[in-house]
Amino acid sequence: METKNIVGTIYLKNGRAVTSRQEMDTTLDVLEVARLYNDSGIDKIFCVDLSDTEEEHEKNILAIRTINRNIDTKTCACGHINRIDDVRKLLYAGCVEVMLNASKPGVIELLKEAAERFGKEKILVSLTNVDFLFKAKDIMDETVHEYVIMNPQMCTSLESMTDIPYILVQDEYDLEQIEKALKSDKIRGIYGSFINGSDIDIMQLKCDLRERGITMDNFEPQLAWSDLKLNSDGMVPVIVQDYQTHEVLMLAYMNEEAFNTTIRIGKMTYWSRSRNELWTKGMTSGHIQYVKSLTADCDYDTILAKVSQVGPACHTGERSCFFHNIIEKEYTEKNPLRVLETEYQSIISRKDNPCGDSFTDEMFRRGLDYILQNVGKEATDIIISAKSENKNNSRKEIADFIYDLMILMAQKELTWDDITRELSQR
Numbered sequence: 001m002e003t004k005n006i007v008g009t010i011y012l013k014n015g016r017a018v019t020s021r022q023e024m025d026t027t028l029d030v031l032e033v034a035r036l037y038n039d040s041g042i043d044k045i046f047c048v049d050l051s052d053t054e055e056e057h058e059k060n061i062l063a064i065r066t067i068n069r070n071i072d073t074k075t076c077a078c079g080h081i082n083r084i085d086d087v088r089k090l091l092y093a094g095c096v097e098v099m100l101n102a103s104k105p106g107v108i109e110l111l112k113e114a115a116e117r118f119g120k121e122k123i124l125v126s127l128t129n130v131d132f133l134f135k136a137k138d139i140m141d142e143t144v145h146e147y148v149i150m151n152p153q154m155c156t157s158l159e160s161m162t163d164i165p166y167i168l169v170q171d172e173y174d175l176e177q178i179e180k181a182l183k184s185d186k187i188r189g190i191y192g193s194f195i196n197g198s199d200i201d202i203m204q205l206k207c208d209l210r211e212r213g214i215t216m217d218n219f220e221p222q223l224a225w226s227d228l229k230l231n232s233d234g235m236v237p238v239i240v241q242d243y244q245t246h247e248v249l250m251l252a253y254m255n256e257e258a259f260n261t262t263i264r265i266g267k268m269t270y271w272s273r274s275r276n277e278l279w280t281k282g283m284t285s286g287h288i289q290y291v292k293s294l295t296a297d298c299d300y301d302t303i304l305a306k307v308s309q310v311g312p313a314c315h316t317g318e319r320s321c322f323f324h325n326i327i328e329k330e331y332t333e334k335n336p337l338r339v340l341e342t343e344y345q346s347i348i349s350r351k352d353n354p355c356g357d358s359f360t361d362e363m364f365r366r367g368l369d370y371i372l373q374n375v376g377k378e379a380t381d382i383i384i385s386a387k388s389e390n391k392n393n394s395r396k397e398i399a400d401f402i403y404d405l406m407i408l409m410a411q412k413e414l415t416w417d418d419i420t421r422e423l424s425q426r
Contacts, residue, residue: 004209005167005190010045012030013050014051014060018050020193024050044073044075044189065094076095077090077097099125102128103128108136111143112143124145128154167190182209182214207265221294228259235271236301238253253271258279267281268289268290287309289307290307337420343406351364351411364407375401381397382397
């Protein structure tokens with residue numbers, strides 16, 4: 001059976017997340033909602049643009065771009081897609097798919113153009129009734145790879161009308177009904193209001209469905225507890241590391257129950273030796289560690305856990321438990337990204353706290369046009385130096401260019417994280 005998807009929805013209004021189409025008074029931070037979905041086991045996110053104006057539409061596209069730069073879960077954009085340029089902007093903003101509304105005028109021509117330019121594998125269509133399929137079934141077969149069904153009563157008709165799989169709305173948590181739906185070969189996944197609530201445990205839902213014979217994207221351990229070598233207490237030490245920055249956060253211990261619970265719920269769970277009880281990190285403090293990977297070392301006696309850490313990892317409030325220096329020897333940092341990040345943070349500090357007549361202070365003081373002029377000059381110098389046989393000249397000019405480029409990044413409030421994420425999507 002094909003792996004089934006649990007799909008979350010983010011409704012966007014004026015660049016912020018709102019509760020639903022009907023409830024737009026309460027706004028939330030878009031990135032906060034997206035990261036929660038990303039860590040909790042959601043397989044896909046519908047980003048629904050509720051904009052009324054072109055200006056608001058652009059704000060929502062920017063919000064979608066921010067989402068895609070900061071999470072790993074694939075996204076599908078929908079709402080306010082009226083022309084091919086909207087499709088292009090949303091795909092360039094990092095969405096893997098766009099969803100067109102079958103009830104909108106001119107949608108057939110837009111479908112044809114979008115599928116031709118970007119491929120049918122990037123195109124979804126939302127349906128509220130079967131009338132559209134009666135009129136355009138052949139076109140749908142050529143231009144769409146997935147439907148989004150907004151009316152469950154359509155399912156019976158769809159089974160005999162199309163071979164295109166679909167994602168079905170499911171607004172209430174009913175495990176029996178969800179199981180029945182996902183056992184259909186045509187239904188690829190579910191979405192709905194209950195999935196978007198903070199009180200639903202997505203990983204637990206996936207475990208429940210897997211136990212009922214439905215293939216879900218859960219963690220599939222390649223090693224069992226019996227493969228590991230235990231210490232004298234019958235446990236295995238776990239080194240915990242931030243999956244993005246690689247910062248070491250803490251050390252804890254697992255017994256068999258903690259190991260199996262971690263894999264089942266997708267949240268780091270340990271055995272507390274002081275309290276002599278199972279301990280899921282963050283259940284009291286909210287500082288949850290969402291599992292990204294577990295790896296055993298060469299001797300099978302230690303686990304390296306890479307996690308998405310919410311808040312500080314240490315009970316003292318520090319980001320990492322490792323902050324008491326014992327010895328430290330000065331050394332030259334050679335990790336390229338760390339060098340660039342350190343230099344960038346220095347530039348940010350000078351921007352926020354100018355302290356004299358340095359080159360950097362002058363750049364920020366004279367503004368964007370002056371910064372751009374210097375970036376252009378350094379780019380020209382690189383070209384000139386590259387024509388010479390002296391590699392040292394090129395090295396110097398490239399370093400000068402990168403420094404000026406970081407000043408421009410700081411001026412435009414772009415970080416190296418923004419740049420590297422953009423590169424990783426290409």
